[in-house]
Amino acid sequence: MSESVSYRVVRAAVLLFLALFTLYPLWTLLTISLSTASEAGATFRWIPQVLSWHAYVAMWKTAPLLHYLRNSAVVSSISAVVSLPIAILAAYALTRHHVKGGAVFLRVVLATQAFPGVLFLLPLFVIYVTLQNALGIPMDGTYLGLIITYLTFALPFSIWMLTGYLASIPQDVEEAAMVDGAGKLRAFIVTTLRVAMPSVMAVGVFTFMTAWGEVLFASVLTDSATRTLPIGLELYESAKGLVIYWNQLMAASLTVSVPVVVGFLLLQRYFVRGLSAGAIK
Amino acid sequence: MAQGEAKLANTGSGPDPAKTPAARRSRRHVQPYLAILPAAIAITLVQVGPMLVGVVIGFFRLTQFTIGDWIHAPFAGLQNFALAVNAGEPIGRGLWISLGLTSVYTVLVVAISWVMGIAGAVFLSDQFRGRGVLRGLFLLPYAIPAYVGVMIWTFMFQPSGAVNTLLGSDLHLVAANTFWLAGSKAFLAIVVTAVWRTWPFSFLMLLAGLQGVAPELYEAARVDGATRWKEFRHITLPAIRSVSQLLVLITGLWTFNDFTTPFVMFNTAPPAAANLISLQIYVNSFVDLNFGLGSAMSVVMIAVLVVAAFLYIRLLHMHVGEVPNV
Structure with missing residues (x-):
């Protein structure tokens, strides 16, 4: 029951190290964003000599940050909203029915994690351009192309997580609802899915985060009108010649991190619950 | 077979076929596959398909000189x-x-x-x-x-x-x-x-x-x-x-x-x-x-x-x- 002194010392030391390692870059991010441009470029001090809000004011003018924010918000939230029913339906079929080839499907889903993005970036681009030319669906440099890409990127992990979680929920309540005359899918939706809602939300946040932070495909699939944050922030490095506006870059980075960090922290316990419910047996 | 039955049921030639027991049973067979279909399509279109195309590209001499007319890029074997x-x-x-x-x-x-x-x-x-x-x-x-x-x-x-x-x-x-x-x-x-x-x-x-x-x-x-x-x-x-x-x-x-x-x-x-x-x-x-x-x-x-x-x-x-x- 009791914790020995040496155990407590070890625990405190390890946790302190982990906390400092985590905080070190975050502290840098915060202090540089509150520095003047000249101090941000000079030798790093733990506490800036002059604290200034200037970077948070100037960053909106140096690059069209608001525009990128809006693009990322549109693309990320639509990706999350659309991918959820797709992942839920797949997980429903895999856990509530005996699907022939279900194991193969799950293996392919896991295998997609092994694909290097650089291999299918060009083919995907070519496929999108071909679709656009053949069917007249605007895919290149549009929200649509990005949304389809990102919602699919998050699907494998979402399906794995939901499959594990749904499999761990007993089916008695669903069966009772079916006895009352509801179809299987309907029974699933009104009983189990309602219970699983927090995990579903967590998966949605995961998809949002994936789209919010993706760099490689955004660099090819966006144009100046649809450019998302990861590409947009590079402008702070190249804006006005070779000078890097480190303080503005850090201020903008911190600003764009806030929405995902808040969403994630609010839902973090559902992440843990969804994961622990078993994707892994 | 289940798919054939479902097609029949969906053409809707009989008197409200969706309500007959046979149609309902077949619908139940097809339903899980329909549920998995959107995910399968998305993953095929965006990941598996392009990856296969990517592998094929490895067999062609696709460079800055041939990319403009990529469909006619010369075959390069291995x-x-x-x-x-x-x-x-x-x-x-x-x-x-x-x-x-x-x-x-x-x-x-x-x-x-x-x-x-x-x-x-x-x-x-x-x-x-x-x-x-x-x-x-x-x-x-x-x-x-x-x-x-x-x-x-x-x-x-x-x-x-x-x-x-x-x-x-x-x-x-x-x-x-x-x-x-x-x-x-x-x-x-x-x-x-x-x-x-x-x-x-x-x-x-x-x-x-x-x-x-x-x-x-x-x-x-x-x-x-x-x-x-x-x-x-x-x-x-x-x-x-x-x-x-x-x-x-x-x-x-x-x-x-x-x-x-x-x-x-x-x-x-x-x-x-x-x-x-x-x-x-x-x-x-x-x-x-x-x-x-x-x-x-x-x-x-x-x-x-x-x-x-x-x-x-x-x-x-x-x-x-x-x-x-x-």
């Missing part, structure tokens, strides 16, 4: 592959060196992340004040967009950055003007950055795994007077074995494919010590504009990954693709 793997030539040698480098990088990042993750997860499973705050803090690097994390570290590794202030001016472990982003030190820089981004995910998964361990096991062990270390060795580690196996596989695949870390840090001109395979292929494809060669290199890379993953799964007797409880 030329690209021969060029990619020939260790006697600079390109092939570069590929193998990069693969070796990426392997070392992957092993280091995954192992360190696992150790840090398990330490954080085990200690935060104890009851004490402030554990909720620490848990939130440890997860922050995972929530922050990847490129933001790498950008901060890039800044910190500058000669006048925070790393030299800490390790140089304050602790006197290195020269205060050490240049981290060039030469062999660049390898350290990408490993530290990747660990910072990766370990919170290990922590998250292992924390989740620990919640599934029955508390009675620990209580029984404590009655028997087991030390913390013995508890960890004989209860915790075996209990989270399968979580750890899957975790190492997933973080291993992600890390081996890591593009964001070297690209955001060095753009397309990394020092040799940070020239990870994804960036190497990107440079060949999108800077040197030799798409055929880039694709052939990707195929070699995937082959290495698949063999490694397959051996891993087999050696550990993992049951990948089995749905629990069904």
